[in-house]
Amino acid sequence: MTTEQDISLIEDYLANRLSDAEKEAFEVRLKTDKSFSEAYSFQQAVIKGIQNARIAELKAMLNQVPVGSSSISSTAIKAIVGVSITAVISTISYFVFVYPNSEEVKSSAIEEVLVPKAENQTEATEVVGATENKNISTQHETEPPSIQQNIAENKIEKRKKAANNEIKEGKVVEPKIEIFDPLAEDGQATEEPMLEDKPEEDVFTKSNTLKTEVQPKDRRHSFHYQIEGDQLKLYGPFEKELYEVLEFFSNDKRTAFLYYNRTYYSLAANSAIAELKPVMDPKLIQKLEQYRKNQ
Amino acid sequence: MAFKNKEMSETEVFDRIKGGDEKALEYLYKKYYRMMTKLVISNSGTEDEARDIYQDALVVFWQKCTSGNLVMTSKISTYIYSICQNLWRKELERKKRLSNEEKDMPVVLDTDTAEREKIIAACINELGETCKKVLTYYYFDELSMQDIADKMGFANTDTAKTKKYKCKKKLDELIKSKYSELDFLD
Incomplete structure (x- = not known):
């Protein structure tokens, strides 16, 4: 049985209130008196429990205190909020002032999708073949022009002028639905049947809008090309042999090929410098050969 | 909340905490939160660890104040900062020791x-x-x-x-x- 004096002594020891001599005597007793040692362990655990309970209470109280995150300063938060608000206002302003006819754009886009395929093909043929279809033109002239349509029309008009085509200016062009893509050389191109079904003259028109520049002394690019707008750069020994650039237009898309050393190479309209890769599709090679002969 | 818009002097804070005023402790906690947690975070600690160390330091400060065993000879922030430093150093040493022990023997939960x-x-x-x-x-x-x-x-x-x-x-x-x-x- 633990006495009141023993408990008081243990408390004094734990609170460091004993003198050195008393402390030494206490520690000797701890080693020799088992019941005293048990009482000490118990009292130590209880006092520690009381202290821990208060620490937990204080920490729980502090956890309730609202404090800002230490990793993001209040200035940074203000800056982020400011930028976000500006971005939202700018986006809204852009659509309100730059695209006031956004509804028209949407409806126009929907109509474009709903236009029957046969009619579009007729239109496409009309553009490249320079024959007029008044019914379709009239239908589109009654519609309010959208900015997107105007931009598309301007691009086509520029290309038509440069190619000295006979297409009349101001004519509304139906957006492209199907475009001939000679780069689809895997033999499963969806445009392939269209080429076979239609006379080639209706699909293609040829012109020379690309201004070619040869870069023979580029260490990194030995047989490459780059198209930027109407500028074609050829990297490699093109000054040694004759080369020929073939351009075709289907609606507003230009497809270009390079004929060099009895081989055709696709010239995709990407702004990055790319390696010249030979055309492998026999059908396409045959058509390109035919064009060159008819030139 | 009390003291929300009121700046307290060092002496006032110290006296209030000495008298067991928990609101003064909250005020202190909020006032130096960023300064103290930054110490731990910038020394490879997480935000949770930083918060824990700062709270432990404040508890030590509280206990010293209430027991009457503390005579302030420096700013409160300097004193708490030094407690944070010591606690975090001990924690890093503990983690290092634990990491070395883990390599040698399996972990036994107490x-x-x-x-x-x-x-x-x-x-x-x-x-x-x-x-x-x-x-x-x-x-x-x-x-x-x-x-x-x-x-x-x-x-x-x-x-x-x-x-x-x-x-x-x-x-x-x-x-x-x-x-x-x-x-x-x-």
């Missing part, structure tokens, strides 16, 4: 100690509010019997002593009634 602490905490909560306060004042805040008597409104120190003795006895019996004394042997 479930007995955790269970024991749970038992005691549950028993403390079963005590009445007066007993809880008296025991906390005596064993945690290390208040004198006179201070306990003053705070609790007891007639004199003898009343405070008797009350403390009875409360402690009650707690011991409560713990023993539920668990064998042998459970507390290491």
Whole structure:
């Protein structure tokens, strides 16, 4: 049985209130008196429990205190909020002032999708073949022009002028639905049947809008090309042999090929410098050969 | 919340905490939160660890103040900052030691100690509010019997002593009634 004096002594020891001599005597007793040692362990655990309970209470109280995150300063938060608000206002302003006819754009886009395929093909043929279809033109002239349509029309008009085509200016062009893509050389191109079904003259028109520049002394690019707008750069020994650039237009898309050393190479309209890769599709090679002969 | 818009002087904060004013501790906590947690975060600590270290430092500061064992010779922030530094250094050493031990031997969880602490905490909560306060004042805040008597409104120190003795006895019996004394042997 633990006495009141023993408990008081243990408390004094734990609170460091004993003198050195008393402390030494206490520690000797701890080693020799088992019941005293048990009482000490118990009292130590209880006092520690009381202290821990208060620490937990204080920490729980502090956890309730609202404090800002230490990793993001209040200035940074203000800056982020400011930028976000500006971005939202700018986006809204852009659509309100730059695209006031956004509804028209949407409806126009929907109509474009709903236009029957046969009619579009007729239109496409009309553009490249320079024959007029008044019914379709009239239908589109009654519609309010959208900015997107105007931009598309301007691009086509520029290309038509440069190619000295006979297409009349101001004519509304139906957006492209199907475009001939000679780069689809895997033999499963969806445009392939269209080429076979239609006379080639209706699909293609040829012109020379690309201004070619040869870069023979580029260490990194030995047989490459780059198209930027109407500028074609050829990297490699093109000054040694004759080369020929073939351009075709289907609606507003230009497809270009390079004929060099009895081989055709696709010239995709990407702004990055790319390696010249030979055309492998026999059908396409045959058509390109035919064009060159008819030139 | 109190002190939300009011700046307190160093002396005022110190005196209030010394008198056991928890709101003054909250004020201090909020005021130096960024400064103290930055110390830990910029020394490979997480935000949770930083918060924990800062709270522990404030608890130490609180205990020193309330027990009357502290005479301020520097700014409060300087003092708390040095406690944070020491605590974080100890924590880093502990982590390093633990990491080395893990390499050599499997980790053994001290479930007995955790269970024991749970038992005691549950028993403390079963005590009445007066007993809880008296025991906390005596064993945690290390208040004198006179201070306990003053705070609790007891007639004199003898009343405070008797009350403390009875409360402690009650707690011991409560713990023993539920668990064998042998459970507390290491």
